[in-house]
Amino acid sequence: MSDATEHGGLRRSLRLSDLVLYGIILIQPTAPMPVFGVIQTTAHGHVVTAILLAMIAMLFTSVSYGRMAQIHPQGGSAFLYVGKEVHTGAGYLTGWCLVMDYVLNPLICTIWCSRAAINFLPGIPYIAWAIFFAAFFTLVNCLGVETSARINRGMALALGLVIVLVLGAAVRWLLHLPAITSQFLMAPFYDPRHFQMSGLLRGTSIAVLTYIGFDGISTLSDEAVRPSRDIPRAIIFTCLLTGVLAAIEVYVAQLAWPITTAFPDVDTAYVHVMQRLGGAALFIIVNAALLVANIGSGMASQLGAARLLYAMGQDGALPRTFFGSVSLKSRVPRNNVLLIGALSLAGALLFSYALGTELLNYGALLAFMGVNLACIIHAVRQRRADLWRWVLPSAAGLLTCLLLWINLSPLALTVGTVWALSGIALWLVRGRSTTLPA
Template identity: 30%
Template structure:
């Protein structure tokens, strides 16, 4: 392959971690607290701990696969290699559903906040302006996108720290706030398994996006070590941070009935604990966090489109092109930005439903890919390897089964329609399955630990 048409390795651990954190948007914890508190009967921090451990099993599966195939294709590539190019294409198509709609969700969230404060401004403007900013940020060197994201992430971390500090002050000066330390948010008499499962289904969305870091493998220095370290660190960081924040929120506000809109509880809490100045700063940070998340989301979808274009699954001259100077897939940035602009015709619920369908499809098949590739095909079956490549991914699939069972019916219908379109396209590019879907042959895979890798690639 011509080196001029390759992504350039520039990213270190901190860059990948920041982009992942930007995509998960640390301020999400405030958006979901109210509805999660109702679902969990006041045990949000407990369920965050549970959700973190549940997510870690899928994170470990991504870690195993990125070590084997450090490419930009993520689940699309892993399933290709473990199962079949056709199956990989369908999973990649489903993942597109997740990635394509992520920037839309951030834009729609901004529209909701800004339309409430500026009702006289056309709503579509709050969609177009953020997407233009997101796209421009991604058209520069990838480190420019990291710089944008770093600033926005630092703002979110700072405002979260101030929020917790104000909650602690509220607990100390307000006798009605209850004891400073309480086990109620972690365990109480009204805790039920159904409440925990209902809460996990809601709070699992907070972790969706960690997989996007694997799409940066071809732009990361030493990806087989850096990407796994960043993915695990991100999942643990988010789990611990969200647990701490929601603990103090839950102790101060155990009853959601006091809020006019429980789904927007944090917006009502902010002026109560910090006044209108803090509430304004809090709102500004929420807007900024959504722009940051949009930048990271579009960065990821552009890399997935690049992987599919390079494979010639999508037209290579467009989707597989990277600029020689900056080393970014600029056409994919433009295309994903245009797609995101269709958010003016969607609502937040519809876009979020499609994201969950695509994400859970990718997660499920990546877990299965670990089992098939390592345990079945490469016969990694020692006691340690059995846990890593059989038990762990199957536990991940079990947790995902809970998510599938509780998924919104609309998401299942829309996802099925999307996948049917992908299946029809697959019939076209394979000439009714006479040929397998195109698949990239890796020339420069790094640090592959399996001694059978070369033979396996030749068989494929």
């Protein structure tokens, strides 16, 4: 038998370990570091607990994603799952909110990169850095320059080495403390002096950002050796490993920087913690590594968003003359790249990093709720003999994601709802026939 599959000639070569590694690379092993300060201030110091609670919600949801990937192996998007199992209108709304996520990712990368650059050159104002990074992302993408999979794997390896340095510095710092009490070690999990349930839930809703990207594994069904078995397992293992690693990373940071001490800059708080743990050298290494990682993520997400808008223009969801055109020279949707670059700059000047992350999670949590609901409806419609085994994890995922979604800030809920309503209006104006690409 040929190594190629019947679907487009793709080679079935990815085993379970390959799929999990792909998921970790997609999420990035340092995912909780950029958002650490925002969660710390929002959850009143309970970052570890927020990360672990978010992991529980994502594990339930990952079960639903795995099952949907088995049922619909030809596509791996929440938009497709919800549209097939719930309703085409619900699928469109899910896709529309995910469009917001695609646009917001380069925006928050622009904000974070600008803050990180100030750590190196504080004399240059934030607005200048924001203009620089928004223009840099846009120029590179207009030229059609893309990073290769080999570079992405190399970056993941470099970030892994950074994590090793961080943990080594943390152990060294702990060994030099005069006394370590059980209360000190447990404070990152629960500190009765600062605990607030409302703050913890909002912090958990932000911590979901740590796991964004695990669903991308479901797009590899045609390249997995045993897709029906390994895709669901890989999604679950990726969420679990990400949660454990993220909890360790923020645990050592919380030990070193108690909630009673303000950060010099909330957005880049983690790198300031590293200065306390390992001095100027570790500060420079972590700040530089995260800056490079966010530059790569910003460029890739901007081009991904531009291509999604291009597909929507080609399908008639958006005006074809603007969104559906490509540059003849670079073969990229230049209009869309320029538009997203302008939106990223405007957002970087108007939004805080915290608001950007919450808005991104608005769309992500809505999509996760849709996938859980799709899994429930499929099981009920098919009258499966093991109905409760299907329904219970998905119902738990639906309820936990809903709980986190309603605990986003009022401003994030308002802005996100305005975006969702605009999508509904577009769908109605175009005769309810508008579709979104998977």
